[in-house]
Amino acid sequence: MTKPKKDSSSGVKGKTYGEIKTRASEGNAVVMTAMEFKEFVRSNGVKKAANEVDIVTTGTFGAMCSSGAYFNLGHSDPPIKIQRAWLDGVPAYAGLAAVDLYLGATELDESNNMMHGGAHVIEDLVRGKAVRLRATATSTDCYPLKEIDTYVSLKTMNQAVMMNVRNCYQNYAAAANSSQKTLYTYMGKLLPELGNATYSSAGELSPLMNDPYYRTIGIGTRIFLGGGEGFVAWEGTQFNPGVARTPRGVPKRPAGSLAVIGDLNQMSPEFVKGLTFTRYGASLGVGIGVPIPILDEDMANACAVTDDKIFTAIFDYALQKRSRAVLKEVSYAELNSGEVSVKGKRVPTSPLSSLYKAREITTMLKKRILDGSFVITEPVQRLPMKKQMKTLETRSEKEAMK
Amino acid sequence: MKTKLVLNFNPESSNLPITHNLIAEHGLLVNILRAEIDEVGGKMVIEVSGKPDSIRKGIDYLKGASVGVRPIKEGVRRDDTVCTHCGVCVSMCPTNALSIDPKTRKVLFTEEKCVACGVCIDACPPRAMEILI
Numbered sequence: 001m002t003k004p005k006k007d008s009s010s011g012v013k014g015k016t017y018g019e020i021k022t023r024a025s026e027g028n029a030v031v032m033t034a035m036e037f038k039e040f041v042r043s044n045g046v047k048k049a050a051n052e053v054d055i056v057t058t059g060t061f062g063a064m065c066s067s068g069a070y071f072n073l074g075h076s077d078p079p080i081k082i083q084r085a086w087l088d089g090v091p092a093y094a095g096l097a098a099v100d101l102y103l104g105a106t107e108l109d110e111s112n113n114m115m116h117g118g119a120h121v122i123e124d125l126v127r128g129k130a131v132r133l134r135a136t137a138t139s140t141d142c143y144p145l146k147e148i149d150t151y152v153s154l155k156t157m158n159q160a161v162m163m164n165v166r167n168c169y170q171n172y173a174a175a176a177n178s179s180q181k182t183l184y185t186y187m188g189k190l191l192p193e194l195g196n197a198t199y200s201s202a203g204e205l206s207p208l209m210n211d212p213y214y215r216t217i218g219i220g221t222r223i224f225l226g227g228g229e230g231f232v233a234w235e236g237t238q239f240n241p242g243v244a245r246t247p248r249g250v251p252k253r254p255a256g257s258l259a260v261i262g263d264l265n266q267m268s269p270e271f272v273k274g275l276t277f278t279r280y281g282a283s284l285g286v287g288i289g290v291p292i293p294i295l296d297e298d299m300a301n302a303c304a305v306t307d308d309k310i311f312t313a314i315f316d317y318a319l320q321k322r323s324r325a326v327l328k329e330v331s332y333a334e335l336n337s338g339e340v341s342v343k344g345k346r347v348p349t350s351p352l353s354s355l356y357k358a359r360e361i362t363t364m365l366k367k368r369i370l371d372g373s374f375v376i377t378e379p380v381q382r383l384p385m386k387k388q389m390k391t392l393e394t395r396s397e398k399e400a401m402k
Numbered sequence: 403m404k405t406k407l408v409l410n411f412n413p414e415s416s417n418l419p420i421t422h423n424l425i426a427e428h429g430l431l432v433n434i435l436r437a438e439i440d441e442v443g444g445k446m447v448i449e450v451s452g453k454p455d456s457i458r459k460g461i462d463y464l465k466g467a468s469v470g471v472r473p474i475k476e477g478v479r480r481d482d483t484v485c486t487h488c489g490v491c492v493s494m495c496p497t498n499a500l501s502i503d504p505k506t507r508k509v510l511f512t513e514e515k516c517v518a519c520g521v522c523i524d525a526c527p528p529r530a531m532e533i534l535i
Binding site for chain 1: 486487488489490491492493494501502504506507508509521524525527528529
């Protein structure tokens with residue numbers, strides 16, 4: 001995948017990662033944000049863009065529920081092997097040796113009416129706040145302490161690492177509600193009788209929309225994560241590349257996703273935000289940016305995609321089932337216009353992800369690449385193209401082994 | 403001149419036709435933004451338009467009828483340090499007081515259009531909106 005694709009007929013000479021990195025380190029790389037690049041292609045064509053542009057920065061900021069962070073707290077005296085733990089009242093998973101905890105973004109503080117969860121605690125830590133740690137344990141000969149009640153912050157911890165198992169979804173469903181009552185969902189407040197529609201992807205700015213077959217975004221890709229630097233650790237959970245795609249390869253339904261990792265100490269509350277979805281619970285707003293090297297004309301073509309060529313479906317969340325009815329196929333250009341027509345009704349639309357912040361991320365990443373503080377990487381391994389999403393059924397032990 | 407008022411009623415004053423009187427006797431335009439009533443009285447948020455003198459006389463009339471009157475400059479406040487400009491609120495706002503600037507994709511809040519209905523309050527994921535009445 002590092003070999004440049006030479007296509008003499010098109011007049012486009014491919015570039016290697018090495019060439020792009022050298023140009024970037026010398027301060028000579030041509031870096032554009034996704035918005036700038038699409039505009040450049042509109043005015044100058046794909047071939048010129050492929051020849052002249054080295055890197056395109058993509059970005060997204062949205063609610064990413066499958067997020068969390070792990071911490072190493074350091075050892076107490078006498079030591080404790082924590083079995084149950086709460087950070088500001090939110091339960092953290094402690095089944096990892098003695099003083100390692102994992103805090104999930106959607107874990108809820110049960111005493112607070114679904115308003116406060118792991119995501120808010122993570123944001124508070126990123127803000128530099130101290131949070132209350134309460135922990136209990138069964139005393140052992142090597143770890144005699146039975147309980148501890150204290151305060152911790154990023155300054156007191158050995159490690160504080162964001163580790164999100166499914167972020168940066170490649171496309172996502174849109175939602176509306178045909179029922180008679182308001183629904184409170186992870187897609188936001190859905191007004192009755194198709195009163196509104198919400199959607200979640202950053203569309204043409206979103207990283208995996210610009211690299212639909214995961215040529216440059218893979219395991220080991222260095223990314224902008226929450227304001228700091230992180231890496232793609234693995235395919236995201238529910239990775240499902242086999243969905244229907246447009247002729248240029250962009251999935252029409254939720255498809256790929258990324259598992260990402262990065263140091264919480266580098267992050268900023270501007271891009272790590274505790275969110276509350278009424279009567280659903282907590283989620284974490286995460287900002288992610290991914291640089292895409294324009295290796296050849298195919299990559300330039302992929303990054304030239306615009307919102308009018310990216311589609312999703314509005315699903316009816318009135319159906320409380322795994323498969324919901326499709327109300328309408330729409331483009332992101334239509335969704336971004338503020339209104340779509342569904343069943344003859346004009347339905348106002350709301351994004352759940354901030355395009356304003358997504359743009360900010362693409363600009364910040366561009367700046368970091370240009371000043372040499374962010375170095376692009378070639379993936380160590382590509383993400384799988386043959387993965388299918390399975391379902392959870394009530395089954396017997398035998399059936400589960402089939 | 404236009405002004406927003408929060409009116410508080412005790413059970414006795416709840417029965418007075420105050421809206422009618424403000425319109426008929428004081429020549430004011432009255433737009434009812436919110437109205438609630440329960441066993442201990444009621445609350446109403448209205449926007450009145452008219453000559454400054456008529457508004458002053460209208461407020462005097464309300465006070466004379468034992469109605470609590472509190473003028474408000476703003477009904478809903480946005481904390482700009484909290485808003486992420488996601489735009490969840492815009493499709494719910496019945497008056498387009500919340501809208502997305504198509505150029506910058508920032509969420510604009512035009513307070514003059516806000517009728518303090520409160521629909522945006524629990525719809526906002528980062529909880530940037532606060533209702534003050």
